[in-house]
Amino acid sequence: MSTCTPKRAFASLVCLTIVLALLPGRLGAQTIAAEINQEKSELRQYRLTMPKIRQMVAATLAFAKEVEGDPALAKKLKDNTEPEPQTLVELAARMEKEPRLAAAIKNAGLTSREYATLTLCYYPAMYAYTAKKQGAIKELPKDILPDNVALIEANEAELMRLNQELEAHDTNK
Numbered sequence: 001m002s003t004c005t006p007k008r009a010f011a012s013l014v015c016l017t018i019v020l021a022l023l024p025g026r027l028g029a030q031t032i033a034a035e036i037n038q039e040k041s042e043l044r045q046y047r048l049t050m051p052k053i054r055q056m057v058a059a060t061l062a063f064a065k066e067v068e069g070d071p072a073l074a075k076k077l078k079d080n081t082e083p084e085p086q087t088l089v090e091l092a093a094r095m096e097k098e099p100r101l102a103a104a105i106k107n108a109g110l111t112s113r114e115y116a117t118l119t120l121c122y123y124p125a126m127y128a129y130t131a132k133k134q135g136a137i138k139e140l141p142k143d144i145l146p147d148n149v150a151l152i153e154a155n156e157a158e159l160m161r162l163n164q165e166l167e168a169h170d171t172n173k
Contacts, residue, residue, distance in 0.1 A: 039088045040143070046121045048148045050155055052110075056118040057162045059108035064169035066100045073100065074171065091116040125149050126159070 067074050077098075085091035092112035096102050105115045124141075125148035131137045132149070140149055152159055 042088070043117065043120055044143050044145060046117055046148075047145065048118070048121055048125065048151050050151070050158070052114075052118055053122060053159070053162070055108045055110050056115060056122065057166060059105045059110060059115055060166060061169055062104035062107065063101045064166075064171050066104065067171040068169065077171065088113055088116050088120070091120075121145070121148060126152055126163070129153060129156075 067077060082094070085094050092115075095105060095112040095115065102112060105112055108115075110118070125144050128137070128140050128144045129149045129152040132140065140146055
């Protein structure tokens with residue numbers, strides 16, 4: 001998981017959709033493209049909630065502490081050469097392949113797919129909120145649900161505290 005950042009995973013989904021649209025004759029491409037389009041729609045419509053964000057943070061922190069306490073696990077994640085997941089299904093499957101990550105997600109009350117969805121909705125919404133607040137953008141990107149940005153704005157203090165806690169245990173440093 002150390003190589004799969006939310007921004008890179010989301011960008012990979014977008015890029016793969018474009019490539020597949022240009023190559024409609026490839027075997028299975030239409031099925032994959034349909035899955036990606038469905039996932040993009042799901043991501044655009046997913047409503048974040050503070051309880052779900054807290055669960056995502058709890059899972060992330062639990063796994064980060066596992067990594068901090070196990071140099072072999074940290075090395076395994078750092079040395080991972082698997083290709084980037086291109087769909088939510090692939091991202092969830094990758095999470096399930098790491099037993100301690102899967103357990104952290106499950107213990108937080110989430111499925112791997114929901115954790116992936118939360119991650120791919122929360123970080124872009126947080127980034128958009130910050131960019132808009134700083135005046136870097138005037139309007140939100142169309143792929144970001146305005147309700148998610150409003151939730152971030154309404155809970156900014158708690159989310160900043162949670163983000164600081166996550167950064168303190170960032171396993172990608």
